[in-house]
Amino acid sequence: MAKEFVKDITAMDEDFAQWYTDVVTKADLIDYSSVRGSMIIRPYGYALWDNIKNELDHRIKETGHENVYMPLFIPESLLQREKDHVEGFAPEVAVVTHGGSEELTERLVVRPTSEVLFCEHYKNIIHSYRDLPKLYNQWANVVRWEKTTRPFLRTLEFLWQEGHTCHATDEDAHEETTRMLNVYADICENILAIPVVKGQKTEKEKFAGAKFTYTIESLMHDGKALQSGTSHHLGTGFAEAFGIQYTDQEGKLQHVHQTSWGFTTRIIGALIMVHGDDRGLVIPPKAAPTQVMIVPIAQHKEGVLDFAYDLKESLSKVARVGIDASDKKPGWKFNEYEMKGIPVRLEVGPKDIENKQVVLVRRDTLEKVVVPMDQLETKLVELLDDIQTNLYNKALTHREERTSVALNFDEFKTTLETKGGFIKSMWCGDVACEEKIKEETSATSRCMPFEQEQLSDTCVCCGGKAEKMVYWAKAY
Amino acid sequence: MAKEFVKDITAMDEDFAQWYTDVVTKADLIDYSSVRGSMIIRPYGYALWDNIKNELDHRIKETGHENVYMPLFIPESLLQREKDHVEGFAPEVAVVTHGGSEELTERLVVRPTSEVLFCEHYKNIIHSYRDLPKLYNQWANVVRWEKTTRPFLRTLEFLWQEGHTCHATDEDAHEETTRMLNVYADICENILAIPVVKGQKTEKEKFAGAKFTYTIESLMHDGKALQSGTSHHLGTGFAEAFGIQYTDQEGKLQHVHQTSWGFTTRIIGALIMVHGDDRGLVIPPKAAPTQVMIVPIAQHKEGVLDFAYDLKESLSKVARVGIDASDKKPGWKFNEYEMKGIPVRLEVGPKDIENKQVVLVRRDTLEKVVVPMDQLETKLVELLDDIQTNLYNKALTHREERTSVALNFDEFKTTLETKGGFIKSMWCGDVACEEKIKEETSATSRCMPFEQEQLSDTCVCCGGKAEKMVYWAKAY
Incomplete structure (x- = not known):
């Protein structure tokens, strides 16, 4: 044989992290390379990504978007144009300082995301209300300098699509933000058989530079959550920083309202951790390269x-x-x-x-x-249909079994320790409580779900007045 | 209107370079960005590339290849493993020296091509003759630090596919090299309606680290040539440098024989310059996003x-x-x-x-x-069929009209100056003559065509004994 077949992989419930590593390598999804934190996506892993990509690309085009391609490098000064954005990304970028044996006069950042490049382009091509909306998408690789990495879940470089759109009104941008979150949820639930919770990120957890961020959150077999796709309403912040304006029907200059949204190879990690078992991978038929x-x-x-x-x-x-x-x-x-x-x-x-x-x-x-x-x-x-449905239902049952309500902080801590999973709790809206919860339990706010429940009137952390229900969990 | 429609573009015969720039921007193929030498591929340009990509990807899979994805970064020491290869590429790489606000202990090169990464992976996964052949392909962006750039034709970053294969024998690798050159020729001639000359590069012009390089060369409207796709027989040089060995059927350790081959967004430049006219682009139906x-x-x-x-x-x-x-x-x-x-x-x-x-x-x-x-x-x-055929025939006629024979150096120079185009001449095989021709005329050897003609017995440059006919031209 070309290689020894090793039947035994670590049991999930014995060491979930090791089980994951065993599966990604023994199912031939990836190989490691000498590049720290980067992975080689092998034919089987790539075919899986290609399937997901085709399903998503089809839906992106069906909703009126066009694909483009932006440069890999971003001049450092361009990244710095939008204040919150640069603060969010500067600490985790890779920087090119030399090209063709010479030191560069301006450092180039390897894109961690391409908002600023799209903004610069939009400024060039948008002039009138007739030019709106602009609905662009790009399939690309991006780099974020992560300290701890894990195949698919957190890698220095990953593959994704990033949508970037401009609209005449705040409402149009809001609608688009919702539309694309729903597209992501559709891919997760109907292709990957992964049930998701849709909701909004807190201010602390939103995208750097956004007005607000919508997210879909899923629950892994080990009871940890995974952010599975995000859609950001950018408001007019970037448009103001980059001067993206259009003349409206009354001849008045207006800033455009923007969105951006991304979906990455990370989802393969979710697929593995939601459906896998002690024999290895389990791929839902609609996502499977070979059914x-x-x-x-x-x-x-x-x-x-x-x-x-x-x-x-x-x-x-x-x-x-x-x-x-x-x-x-x-x-x-x-x-x-x-x-x-x-x-x-x-x-x-x-x-x-x-x-x-x-x-x-x-x-x-x-x-x-x-x-x-x-x-x-x-x-x-x-x-095949039955398998698809069964996998979804099984994952949904698992999530429901591991979703709890906690009304006070003691209950919160006990539930998290004994059961893990999602915890639904009321929150006062104060970032101090959010930070305290994270510090003391390492659970983070996953989202304020669109489907709210009034569990009680008081914040799970400080006991103050609370109107928002939040999903909390330890997360990947 | 969103933008003023400017009908007038520079006439081709007045200023071909300006005509080209006018076309790529006014046909909405690209936009410039603040990243030197990088371009934004706009929706129309990207749809064109996507069409070409789909046609090529289909053929790559049909010939038994699988897609994978390798890291963007290459540790500098890894690039240096194969001597000729690093000499060829080191002067034109972009280098990442900082990541996450810290200086790296080892500099990372942004891939100019991925031979060394594939080699490292192949060493891991190839052990026996049963593992061969390994037929991998990757669609990716690569970066080469070019001084002078032009949209599509020469850009700091470009998109391409790069095939990398391992075989048990030299003959198998040779066959693969030919097979993929023919796939490229098929795309050019039957989809893009661009006639090509197939042949072998001289030692001077071959790929850094290859045993030999096959190429397809096409002729632009202005009489300059463009290398349109290359396929390299790598021999066992990389396998020896990286230790890629397999156990053959007799139980003996052998080095694998490798190939690599690439096709890039550059071909869009060829499409423009072969078929375009004073009204702008002309796209052959089979390549056209909208027919x-x-x-x-x-x-x-x-x-x-x-x-x-x-x-x-x-x-x-x-x-x-x-x-x-x-x-x-x-x-x-x-x-x-x-x-x-x-x-x-x-x-x-x-x-x-x-x-x-x-x-x-x-x-x-x-x-x-x-x-x-x-x-x-x-x-x-x-x-649509008739347009496709007509464009091919027109391009072929143009190439034939601008292909000349030169038997001595005076004739060579006069023909090149007055007529441009391809010049067919005999060559002694000495690199000194090749360099002299380049220096005095700025024409380079494009290829030693597979279809050889014995035009004379003497080298066009030195007059010495010559057995090889070479296509020469000024080139992009």
């Missing part, structure tokens, strides 16, 4: 391989089908595709051919079912 | 817009169709879509509707033809 893997049994026997290849061809009309006709043993193949989380394994051997049937094994429950050939297409499509 | 633009005439009259939108819908089955129903005047729209090089304009007004016909205007020849509604689909498809 069905055919494993021929006793393939040396006459007719088996031909039959298997014919099956692959006919089933390719209804699903993404692979076949492993290598000379590895079937059991070895079963392990490999379980590790890779392929939704359905199809086994077919001489007996099955004789009996006009095949065996389908679903990855999520490991149930086996014998299916007559003449029902195969229908049953397969049904099975 | 047909519908311009309603007298659109305020009842039924015109409905008819035009119905047309758009029905024609979308056979072509990529746009419609401009804005309140700009038709003449203004004609100019705009001519500038953007959209292959066919479809005009339809009240008279046409009455007569059950539309008017098609082809961008390449500006010919108008009235087409009865019941023949429209068929005629449109024929017309």
Whole structure:
């Protein structure tokens, strides 16, 4: 064999962090490189990202956006133009100081995000109300100088899309912020089978330079939360800093209202930690590069391989089908595709051919079912649908089981320690309480959910008057 | 209007460089930014690249390759591992020296190409002959610190794909090198309608670290050549420097044989300079984001817009169709879509509707033809095919007219000065002659074409014995 197959990975409940590392490497998603904090995305990992990307790109275009490409480098002075923004990002940028063997007269920052480049461009191309809205998106790599890194979850460099839009009114920008958050939620829930809580970030947690930030938050198997996509209403702050103005229908100069929104390779980390189990990855059918893997049994026997290849061809009309006709043993193949989380394994051997049937094994429950050939297409499509739904429901049940209410700080601390997960609590709105909670429990405010509940009248931290319910959790 | 439409662009034959700059900006392909030498690829330019990318990605996958993603940064010591390679690239790299406000202990180079990263990864994952071939590709941005830059043609940062493969034998690697050159030639000739000369680079012009480099060379309207894609046989040089070895079927350790090949946004520059004219861009139908633009005439009259939108819908089955129903005047729209090089304009007004016909205007020849509604689909498809073929033939004729033979150095110089274009001449193989030609004429060897002709027995430069015919030209 090319490499030794190691069946054993660390059990999730024994050491979740090690389980995660085992899965990303043994399912061939990534490899490490000599570049600290950067990862190599291997073919299987990239195919997964490509699928997610295609689904998202389609929705981004359907909602009227166009793709563009901005430079990788940002002159330091340009990044400094918007005060809050530079404060937020300056501590975590990589800086190019030399080019072509010479020292540069102005340092160049490797983009951590591209707001300022879009703003500079928008200033050039927006003049009249007729030019609005401008709805641009970019697929790119960005760099943030993280101290501690983990594949997909936090890397020095990551891949993402960043949308940047300009609108005539505050309402239009607000609508766009909501629209794109909903697109992200749609991808998470309907493609990745990850239930999300939609809400607004607190002032402390919002994007540097934004008026407000909307977010979708999901819950991992270990009870920690993961921010899964954010959409920012930028207001007119950047427009004022960059002078992006348009002449309205009355001939008056106005600043544009902006939004930005991003979705990253981080989501693959969520996918792993929401659905994975002790056998490795579990990928929902709609996100899976390969939905069905055919494993021929006793393939040396006459007719088996031909039959298997014919099956692959006919089933390719209804699903993404692979076949492993290598000379590895079937059991070895079963392990490999379980590790890779392929939704359905199809086994077919001489007996099955004789009996006009095949065996389908679903990855999520490991149930086996014998299916007559003449029902195969229908049953397969049904099975894939069922797996998709089951994974979503399972993740939702898990989240519900691990979402608690805490009415006072003692309860908050006890729940967090014993149960983890999301804690719903009332908050007075004071950043001091938010900071105290973080300091004493290391839980952060995940969001003020759009679906509010009036759990009580008092802040979980200070006991003062409280009107906002907040989701709190330890987070990735 | 959002912006003033400026019909006049510099005439090609008056100032070709200025014409080029006018076209890339007025056709909305790019915008400049405050980042020296970097460009903003605007929606129309990006859609063009996306089309080319999709066509190429499809062919790359069809030939068995998988996409991966490697880090943006390369530790300086890693780049230095292969001697020739670092000598070739070190003078033109951008260097990150600071990250997260601290000075780095090892400088990081922004990738100018990713051979060394692939090599490091291949060393990790290749062990046995069963692991071969490894056929990887990456779509990425790269940075080369160019002194003089021009949109698409030479920019600090550009987009490309870079293929990197490992094979068991020299022959397999050689075959791969040829296969991918042919894929590039196919994209150029059959999608972009750009005829190419296939051949091998001289030792002086080959890729830094390669055994040899294959290239496709095309000729621009002004008689200068443009290297349009290269495919390198890397031999075992990198494998030796990085220790990439596999155990063969006899159990013996062997170094892998490698290739790499790249195709970049530069090709958009070729597209512009091969097909463009004094009205702006001309895009071949197969590369065009929009193949047909519908311009309603007298659109305020009842039924015109409905008819035009119905047309758009029905024609979308056979072509990529746009419609401009804005309140700009038709003449203004004609100019705009001519500038953007959209292959066919479809005009339809009240008279046409009455007569059950539309008017098609082809961008390449500006010919108008009235087409009865019941023949429209068929005629449109024929017309798009005809434009594609016509553009290729026109470019081929131009190249043939501007390809000359020179048998001695005087003839060489005179031809280059009076006529430009490709010069076919015999060469002794001595780099001294190659350098002398470059120094005295600024023409460079473009390639030793696969289709050789024995023009004479003597070198065009030194008069010594010569067996190789070379294409020479001034080049971008």
